[in-house]
Amino acid sequence: METLQGMKRDHHCGALRKADVGTEVVLCGWVSRRRDHGGLIFVDMRDRSGFVQVVFDEAAMNEGTFHKAESLRNEFCIAVRGKVRARSEETINPNIETGEVEVVCAELRILNKAKTPPFYIQDDIDVDEKVRLKYRYLDLRRPEMQKNIILRHRVTKIMRDYFDRNGFLEIETPMLCKSTPEGARDFLVPSRVNPGEFYALPQSPQIFKQILQVAGFEKYFQIVRCFRDEDLRADRQPEFTQLDIEMSFISQEDILTMMEGMIKELFKKAIDRDIPVPFERMDWDTAMDKYGSDKPDLRFDMPLMDISEYVKGSSFKVFNSVIESGGMVKCIKVDGYADIPRRRLDELVKFVQIYGAKGLAWVQYTAEGIKSPFKKFYDDATFAKIAEATGAQTGDLLLVVADKRLVVDTALGQLRLEMGRERNLIDPDALRFLWVVDFPMYEWSDEENRWKAMHHPFTAPRDEDIQYLKSDPGRVKANAYDMVLNGVEIGGGSLRIYNAELQEQVFESLGLTPEQAHAKFGFMMDAFQYGTPPHGGLAFGLDRLVMLMAKRGSIRDVIAFPKNQSARDVMSDAPSEVDPKQLRELSIRTAVAKKKEASKA
């Protein structure tokens, strides 16, 4: 193995162009592919910037160097000194950016050898993700992964530039925090200095960013790691990154406008997409009623439609009993899908059952007439009225759910998405942004038999709804808003309560006694006694946002070192057992070891 001593890289592989022909260059990088051709060896040499072809010509170089070139294998780390020359017309490769040139090697150094990698270092490989994660240092060499990580860097840089320019301060908040079990499960960190006590890793810097408003910083942001010890799903990680924002002396409209500006700049600069502003705004009631979702995907329409008034009062018991008990009958119209196979309809019945619906009905407007399981309960005029109300024409399909409002909306909302995908109604290049506003302050938890905060307990109710906090919590709307992109919630926030009495009232409505509230958030309520400004903010999930921008299916593809579905880093093998001495110093024991000891006894 050789060193770089006396050689200084002065060009990047992927940057060489026809204009560089004749230039002597020093390149550093990796052997991506080697082909031998008589007395010629061709190496695709790769660095962060891309590829270039390097030629070793036996006839034109000293024997030692050519022999060295013959020993090259994939992923050897090399340095090359050579001259850029134009490729002949017939050897130009239009598929790569450097395809018009090649570098004729004069000097080669092998900086490091490489074993044969467990998978090819190229895009679109079909390899178990387990293997990719174990050899993450090789996986990350693949051009598509390099692009993702570079995009992520660009995204955070553009965000920071934007917020800095708009007078925001990036202020770091602690990672070793107080555990306030509310919402998700905390990760805990035992304190050695304070035996028996624990820090919690932050689920978000919510309290600290509000405290920073009390402290008068007025405009705060941070790109910050957060932690939630929840069971993992495809798009969840135990640690994730958040763009966190808080502002003082502002209206909700000020916040939304500031964030639209950020998104516009971000998408333009990072991926050259023009995003029109302002975004559409839709209140939560409308979103649920019309799209059956608080994060509607507006890349296609297919709204939910209420047909209760047309089907009520008939001899069809299913619809009647639902309507009489306060429920409703709604449908979606799937254009040109009247010929849906019966088998598919049966699958869709099961599909809506996942979301709590007891069943699914349908109307097929075919050339041969109406086909529907409830055809016999209604006359033709009814079906004509339904067709008129929904706009259904011959060839169209209505999918109908009857149940309580929330069940109908949820099931049909999901069915709408399923049909959108199935009927290819979604433009994969479309970027449809939306603000969903006027969220309910509370949602009822059947499980805990109490009202819970839909956002979090610091969210401010609308002024006009404060009167219902006690008498009718379900009626109270909050000054809360979510940013939605293509049916994915990418950010959300609210105006905050800044009045200590109102905060106490809200804690009370959530079932917290003043003592409990004080034990958890006492210092915050204290802070509210000293001239807290009106403030509000929001947070974006950075991983998910970058994933959408990079058009990837998993946030693991935009995180350098993600955990797997068991919250494990399979490369470094974390978590792991630790030295008992470490646990003794922390004054803790594992209950697992206990069990083992017990079974021994």
Add this chain to the structure above:
Amino acid sequence: METLQGMKRDHHCGALRKADVGTEVVLCGWVSRRRDHGGLIFVDMRDRSGFVQVVFDEAAMNEGTFHKAESLRNEFCIAVRGKVRARSEETINPNIETGEVEVVCAELRILNKAKTPPFYIQDDIDVDEKVRLKYRYLDLRRPEMQKNIILRHRVTKIMRDYFDRNGFLEIETPMLCKSTPEGARDFLVPSRVNPGEFYALPQSPQIFKQILQVAGFEKYFQIVRCFRDEDLRADRQPEFTQLDIEMSFISQEDILTMMEGMIKELFKKAIDRDIPVPFERMDWDTAMDKYGSDKPDLRFDMPLMDISEYVKGSSFKVFNSVIESGGMVKCIKVDGYADIPRRRLDELVKFVQIYGAKGLAWVQYTAEGIKSPFKKFYDDATFAKIAEATGAQTGDLLLVVADKRLVVDTALGQLRLEMGRERNLIDPDALRFLWVVDFPMYEWSDEENRWKAMHHPFTAPRDEDIQYLKSDPGRVKANAYDMVLNGVEIGGGSLRIYNAELQEQVFESLGLTPEQAHAKFGFMMDAFQYGTPPHGGLAFGLDRLVMLMAKRGSIRDVIAFPKNQSARDVMSDAPSEVDPKQLRELSIRTAVAKKKEASKA
């Protein structure tokens, strides 16, 4: 309490100038001080930008508003609509930037009231830090704290701009890592999903940043939180922030030059100071020999000088026995301090004993002749020779220590700093940067009776010293470097080993068996099998750097929410006891609770 509804802040208090006279403005902020003067009320109104005087004139405004103004107290949060007017000549206040103008209030809203704060919201308060930390939201309102946090934001922004412009990528590394006990103590995080196993919070992203080089990212940086569970000192926090850097295909000189460029830009843009580059470079041997420190403060000179050759072979046993057993006699010269009081000399004897020296001797070159405890053992010619060698003149003082080299250097190095302060030799405005290079690879641990890595086990030895790795580890110098500012180490790093066999050799020299090395760093040694590039980097302590730039004495003044000396956040009261259910879910118990239960039984 009132809202901002219908009012939109359009100016900042501290930004108003004579050019704004006549403008109607809306301000938001806090009452910093109120003075009543007949029918006039003057309020110093404060926001993040500074102060401005607001005038409430009973004669010129409606009664309600004036009454409201009469209710204002310190730290009330208010909004004011009014007109800027020039102050009369005799009321101009040249001490504040807005001192030429004032705002005549037309409309006042009290957004929030405030209790009397526990301390004044102003600079240079004399308040127990405990109280400041408990009411951090008020402490942070003080202009000097606002300035510190704003400076910190500027510093990280400038760093990010610099590294981005120079082709570095900011890449996030995990917070939930593997525990590899080596160096400081880890903070542990129990895993719920993997009972009995633990994550560790990173002491630094060292391994990940090297893995990112293996992965081909070439230029990495990150401003990142790190954790060390050590006992706290004035300038230590259990969590701290690091500017972390790693580069591939570079020489040591490339790295130093890149960092000098960063510092130059940072100091110019953040605090308008011109820093000359390149910095002075001093090898570790010279630093220790000449200044008795691996982080010499070059704001004053006063080098350590070896006088062994002049004092050896006399009848003075103390010096003789030291020299004969391989030790040395060195001194520093304190100009014009020959008249040092005897009491002070006695204190200095105790001072050097803290650093392991058995005693201190001295030579006072006074107008009345030599005064020295060892005068009787030497003739005048010897003292003349010493004077000639050290440059001592009448009126100067030599402070002399005889011992083993390391003890002499350490004790005199500290004494040098003490004298520098005592004799006012240090220009508080000076910024003296320095690279200390060629650190030893190992240092001997008497405690553990083995060689330990002076930097960390991934540091590359100098090529020419590899031959001594086994035979004479103490002789091996590393490609390691520290950046020193005014005697404080602000950054340090090294070129890394990138060859698996050499890495194994170094682990072996540190007393790790191949099995132990593999258990801890196996994935890294695996990674080294796949074409690892030559690489190196360094890390800066951000808190300390900002502290020096802000001229503060404690890093707690540049961290928004620091822990106290017991690793406690006294504002939110973390760490704290947690719900036993949380511990059960994590399969751990506290040994503390166990004890309590045991004592009950």
